[in-house]
Amino acid sequence: MDRALPNPGPPVRPVHGGIKEEELRALGLRPEDCLDFSASVSPLGPPAGVAEAIAAVDLTAYPDPHCLALSEAIAGHHAVDGVTDGNVIVGNGSTEIIHLLTRAYIEQTPGAGSKAALLLTPTYGEYDGAVRISGGKVQTLIANRVSSGFAWDMGAAAELVAREKPALTFVCNPNNPTGVLLGRQELERLADAMAGVAGLLVVDEAYINLSERRGEADIVALAAQHGSVVTLRSMTKDYALTGLRLGYAVASAPVIERLAALQPDWSVNGLAQAAGVVALAADGYLERARAAVGASRECVVERLEATGIRCYPTEANFVLAQVGEAGGLRDQLARRGLFVRDCTSFGLPDCIRIGLRPVADCIRLTDAIAEEWSVRPD
Secondary structure (H helix, E strand, C coil), X not given: CCCXXXXXXXXXXXXXXXXXXXXXHHHCCCHHHCEECCCCCCCCCCCCCHHHHHHCCCCCCCCCCCCHHHHHHHHHHCHHHCCCHHHEEEECCHHHHHHHHHHHHHHCCCCCCCCEEEEEEXXXXXXXXXXXXXXXXXXXXXXXXXXXXXXCCHHHHHHHHHHHCCCEEEEECCCCCCCCCCCHHHHHHHHHHHHHCCCEEEEECCCHHHCCCHHHXXXXXXXXXXXXXXXXXXXXXXXXXCCCCCEEEEECHHXXXXXXXXXXXXXXXXXXXXXXXXXXXXXXXHHHHHHHHHHHHHHHHHHHHHHCCEECCCCCCEEEEECCCHHHHHHHHHHCCEECEEHHHHCCCCEEEEECCCHHHHHHHHHHHHHHHHCCCC
């Protein structure tokens, strides 16, 4: 059953994907010999023109602290949703904006105002970390894995909001690591519940551009108009700009102004700003990326299930697979230069998350998993 669990405690740094240099050295591996499935980004790599745009940046000049050109490009990208550049804030990855949100709506909440945040879990660990760093209390609504395949009871979520009155509610859609996608009506219901308690619904759409069902769920238009909603987007993931760190939020102008007042100047470097403008102008890129994700997802699921491994349905560019003891398998694959995400930090110690790379890479990974699976202890 979904339930609320207050879990106070000192801030703990979240666990993230990505290959760490320290581990490579310990394993005697070189980066060029490895494939990273632990991060979930576009399998196509950066769009054409990004490298040239970066090379043309004047490294002696300060970047625009307001990211005006990129904000205008983002607004143009979402013009059909009624977005203007006043509805946009650009961040050093969407993770920076998560921390701005908790500072603005929890750390700086005056007097006896709510310092609680509701998280729909299992989910991205940075929400929990940011809330705790800001001195807030974390409450969770846990999805039922067995009866609902990680779907949340959204009626229970609305009731919990009305009762606990959180300052923030975080929803990742599609969710990391489960791939569950909530529909727009479910999110609108939760947004109305948050408006009723003067709180803010944060919908992290980091993976939605790579979902074939994005049209059923994205709430950019709602976020631009509804004073109790903010949506996050990750250009890091959409356009494989992982090393640059680039994300943005869309919200009503008062919310954007409140976040901008707390953002350090120049937090988004000039290379990232230039890359973002070019990426948004890349015709057909996201369509091709979604097609590549679909082909790789089909490959991974078909081959793993043939091995006897359960894969959960996903609407994102990653697959959650139930493999038994995830940490051990993850370490065995790492020795081969294949890095997947051990989901123990999500509370799922029997699962790994596989970011979808090109099909040839996915075949190499699933072959290795099948070999390790065949020699696992009974």
